[in-house]
Amino acid sequence: MIKARITVTLKNGVLDPQGKAIEHALSGLGFGGVGAVRQGKGFDVELAESDKAKAEADLKAMCDKLLANTVIENYSVTLT
Amino acid sequence: MKSAVVLLPGLNRDRDMIAALTKISGTPPVTVWQTDTEIPDVDLIAIPGGFSFGDYLRCGAIAARMPVMRAVAEKAAAGVTVIGVCNGFQILVEAGLLPGALMRNTSLKFVCRQVKLEITNANTMFTRRYQPGQIIRSPVAHHDGNYFADADTLARLEGEGQVVFRYAEGTNPNGSINDIAGIVNERGNVLGLMPHPENLIEAAHGGTDGRGLFESALGIAA
Numbered sequence: 254m255i256k257a258r259i260t261v262t263l264k265n266g267v268l269d270p271q272g273k274a275i276e277h278a279l280s281g282l283g284f285g286g287v288g289a290v291r292q293g294k295g296f297d298v299e300l301a302e303s304d305k306a307k308a309e310a311d312l313k314a315m316c317d318k319l320l321a322n323t324v325i326e327n328y329s330v331t332l333t
Numbered sequence: 334m335k336s337a338v339v340l341l342p343g344l345n346r347d348r349d350m351i352a353a354l355t356k357i358s359g360t361p362p363v364t365v366w367q368t369d370t371e372i373p374d375v376d377l378i379a380i381p382g383g384f385s386f387g388d389y390l391r392c393g394a395i396a397a398r399m400p401v402m403r404a405v406a407e408k409a410a411a412g413v414t415v416i417g418v419c420n421g422f423q424i425l426v427e428a429g430l431l432p433g434a435l436m437r438n439t440s441l442k443f444v445c446r447q448v449k450l451e452i453t454n455a456n457t458m459f460t461r462r463y464q465p466g467q468i469i470r471s472p473v474a475h476h477d478g479n480y481f482a483d484a485d486t487l488a489r490l491e492g493e494g495q496v497v498f499r500y501a502e503g504t505n506p507n508g509s510i511n512d513i514a515g516i517v518n519e520r521g522n523v524l525g526l527m528p529h530p531e532n533l534i535e536a537a538h539g540g541t542d543g544r545g546l547f548e549s550a551l552g553i554a555a
Contacts, residue, residue, distance in 0.1 A: 267436075268436075268481075268508075270439045270508075271441065274441055318398075319390070319398060322394070322433040322434055324429070324432075324482070
């Protein structure tokens with residue numbers, strides 16, 4: 254079995270109001286020097302697969318077809 | 334005129350859409366369920382608003398991958414008229430039938446109010462009963478209506494007259510780029526819009542501003 258972590262983040266230049274709100278909340282808690290916060294999503298996926306290259310290709314296809322909206326989001330796949 | 338309404342778990346404006354289509358076309362629409370792989374022969378397919386699949390992952394993302402949406406895509410490619418309202422717009426965008434994306438409102442708040450819309454293009458099959466530049470009223474109710482498209486896509490939409498409705502007179506409720514409220518595809522037979530014209534079609538609603546959209550799309554004389 255292969256385990257993977259997929260991280261989906263907003264592309265540069267796409268406004269992230271949620272990230273901004275979190276940024277302000279962190280400043281409000283007294284954490285100084287918080288430059289910018291961007292919110293993303295994480296997915297831990299288990300695959301019944303032993304071929305790492307095949308797994309990686311499948312995971313990328315999953316991102317392109319469902320997990321990320323590539324109009325506004327980037328993704329990265331890491332086998333863990 | 335025959336119409337169909339797409340039903341998905343979590344939609345909640347389906348009855349409003351069915352009532353509007355019934356009252357305006359004189360014939361109740363057929364309904365198609367998420368697992369249906371075929372849509373009967375109709376002139377118009379409507380995807381109503383709501384929160385399909387609880388807005389999990391992204392608004393409209395799961396619904397857009399259901400079998401019924403493959404059938405909608407086939408019909409759209411064959412030239413059938415398709416309207417997606419609110420969540421229906423989000424589903425059409427996620428399904429790739431319309432460009433761009435709908436993101437969280439910049440206020441981070443759910444907005445439920447009346448806005449003003451400018452008919453940016455009165456030369457579409459959805460707006461021919463309106464005058465160019467006409468301002469109409471429409472209710473909105475959404476959390477993720479902030480339309481976004483990259484610069485190239487935006488330039489194409491604006492240049493080709495695909496921006497059909499724009500929030501007017503400072504009533505943009507969600508921060509959408511260029512005040513975009515509704516767009517059509519390149520061919521002009523698929524419309525997505527965040528506002529709810531189906532909720533302003535008879536006197537009891539307090540106005541009939543939304544009626545012209547359905548009369549236009551259904552080819553009914555005003």
